[in-house]
Amino acid sequence: MTSANKAKLQLQERVPLPRTAWKLADLAVLSLLLALLARRASSLVSSGGTAAACTWCWVAALICEAWFTVVWLLNMNAKWNPVRFVTHPERLAGYWAGDDELLPAVDMFVTTADPKLEPAVVTVNTVLSLLALDYPAGKLSCYVSDDGCSAVTCYALREAAEFAKLWVPFTRKHGAKVRAPFAYFSSSSGGGAAERGGGGGAADADAEFLRAWTSMKNEYEELVRRIESAEEKSLVRRGDGAFAEFVGADRGNHPTIIKVLWDNDSSKSESDEQAAGDGVPSLIYVSREKSRTQPHHFKAGAMNVLTRVSAVLTNAPIMLNVDCDMFANNPQAALHAMCLLLGFDDEVHSGFVQAPQRFYGGLADDPFGNQMQVIFEKVGHGIAGLQGIFYCGTGCFHRRKVMYGVPPGSGTGATKALAAADSPSYKELQKKFGSSKELIESARSIITSKEAPAAVADLTSRVEVAKQVSACSYETGTSWGQEVGWVYGSMTEDVLTGQRIHAAGWRSALLSPDPPAFLGGAPTGGPASLTQYKRWATGLLEIVLSRHNPFLLSASKRLRFRQCLAYLVIDVWPVRAPFELCYALLGPYCLIANRSFLPKASEPGFVVPLALFLAYNAYNLGEYVDCRLSARAWWNNQRMQRITSSSAWLLAFLTVVLKTVGLSETVFEVTRKEQQQQQGSPSERGGRSPVAAAARASGSSCAAPGFCSASGRS
């Protein structure tokens, strides 16, 4: 083994997590389920059709219980061999011999769709946290897709680009632990010298830091104030023409608007004494063309436009995508991800790198059951041990070539020469990627894994080309939305797209550094949360009923069988609804009709359902305890599970039935994002917070500037 390979191995470790006791518990519940089925089947046979209504109940119960057993088996499979990935970003320097130039570039995508449901301040915080990541700024570019076509969002980002010139150097200089300003100012302290490690000349340094902190906080509050007072109409009317393109633009019908808000390259020529290192990453605003006559495919469509726009501008080999409300919580997130993208001997192991969804500001004990901590912990790590974690739509690093449909094995080592030899023809590329010459050339360089093409010198000079590839009609007759890019046809484009990648033979890696790489917002209200569950369930059933059904992919492509079963754990959500509802109604029905669907307490057979009830609930509660969650959270989630199943999942089931018979269409209902504070514990985040203290004193529940005033909106 070469020394380079050794260094590679050390960037990450794949650590199997032992769970012998859990496996025994899995089997115990399974045997009880089987015993229940066996007893029920045998008593049905022996009763031989006496007492018709009773038999009817028992048959229904048998069918439901058989289904529950299938669901249990699916979950068992998904959880059986969990793994964890440990990443060592500090070793990256050794890997490259300290030459940052060798780190791959990353194009970062943020999507926003509605300035009302997704306030611009939220998006701005996400963008700022990405711009301030610990990574060479010249290697990062941030693209924001605005499906809302809002001048306010564009204005907010333009202001954010200005603020970033202060913010990025500030966070780097002081080693800020979290780089979304709202989270930083609600958790850090201007007087917290300890936070920065103290050291010699501490008093002077402290005074200087306090000055810098205070002035930065003022700047941020000013930024928030400007954004919140910005008005669509007056911006558009403004004389300077900066927002001229928004005049008369209707969000469902308008030409493409692309604005280079900041070009990192230009910072190098500028003698800006503020700019530390190589300055601030580029920031590009994109509002793709919309027309009422063309489908726009919701988020998947937006992601594909960003993929193409970035291809003709910066063409980074790695793409990071986050939702507008999901900020980078760990400044080293990109470096940790690189450990997984570069750290395997064979890149097949990390076709993409996904951080589990974690939420900030969530309600205590998860009353709406939408934080899904146990699922991510148990099923997430379990699937990571199979072919790899699912793509969750946000907090994910993709290889561009994987998105372009390149199968594993091409372009590495010995096969590299081969791939170059049968480099696809211009015609083939045109058929797949569409007519743009620039896009075809950039795709060719990605597919053949040639050296990264020289970056475009001046981003603005390419805007016209970028507009061409963002047109509504660009995808017509190409492979976009099918074999290339984000896949169309499901409300859960993320699961569908990840499935295609796994079916191509790639594996994926789970990114779980401490602190978590990204934090997002979860709905804090019942209806929003149920709407979200309904959309997911709709999308999942759409997948099951399409040609992307996991069984078909497993039979015809390289989706592993156990991974296929793992996908089914979530794919069957809506299908669970009718069974769970039926079983829940059996009890009341039997009470009213004076029947029973369970053995009487005096009968010996009673012990099986009783033991199952106890074992199943103890198992579930045990999982919550294992994830350091409260019994209250367990109870809340059990309750929400019943509600979700009999409302959101059931409606999703019916929606897809209606869609299948051609009576309705499915639409993506955007989740409302709330402006709220970061609720990380101050001690964990580094010290007391004067802002929080002030907020407490004034009786306000919100500590983050700019996040209080508007919370009444939701």
Ligand SMILES: O=c1ccn([C@@H]2O[C@H](COP(=O)(O)OP(=O)(O)O[C@H]3O[C@H](CO)[C@@H](O)[C@H](O)[C@H]3O)[C@@H](O)[C@H]2O)c(=O)[nH]1
């Ligand atoms: O037409 C649209 C609709 C949505 N979005 C964006 O898509 C993202 C996700 O939308 P959201 O309403 O927040 O949905 P969630 O249910 O919270 O999202 C989860 O589920 C989605 C699939 O249903 C995934 O795409 C997301 O990444 C995942 O976080 C947001 O950034 C939106 O701005 C668009 O860009 N265009």
Ligand SMILES: [Mn+2]
């Ligand atoms: Mn969301």
